[in-house]
Amino acid sequence: MIRVQRQDFDVGAEMAALSEGETGIGGIVAFVGLVREIAGEQQLSAMTLEHYPGMTERQLEKIDEEAHRRWPLTASLIVHRYGRLEPGEQIVLVLTASAHRDAAFDANRFLIDWLKTKAPFWKSEESASGSDWVEAQSSDDAAAARWEK
């Protein structure tokens, strides 16, 4: 399942909802991405996430389906926020549930690596010197490329 929303999410509530009635789950891995206050040398006051409504959901669904093709997942959830977020706020949640931990850990890493390079979101950072679009990192491309096959 995937969701794109402006509002915050409750990790505990999302995990409970994901595993409700699913007694075959042996473990759930959770990745939570937060707004970091330091970007390079800059102290951030906030970050604004823009996205492409429609394409974002489509890309996230494709990535989620790919994870289910590759690993025996019982359930998964991606929640990604947009709008203006301040340091310490939650940006993204990836939950992966499986009978065994290997699949849950690997699929979780795959999902966050792939969504970083495929889901159409753009971050703009606000600091004392103004606001600037974040440039894509080649390290993110390298992380995503590990899962190409």
Added chain:
Amino acid sequence: MKVLYFAWLRERTGTGEEDVSLPPDIVDVAGLIEWLKGRGPGYAAAFEDLTAVRVAVDQEYVGLDRPLDGASEIAFFPPVTGG
């Protein structure tokens, strides 16, 4: 045909979305970009470095050689930075 711009491409072109009627000799994404560049300095600035521009046709990633046949929505944006 609907054309969308995001992030700094939206800022440089000065628009997030517009409807365009293309001349018949514009057949692919590369041709569309050349045509858009002629619309003003903001457009020329948006498309000055195509290595920093990604393209989606009907919400799927495509290359510059993608024909425009049957396309209804074309989006231009920088490499993505979510997560």
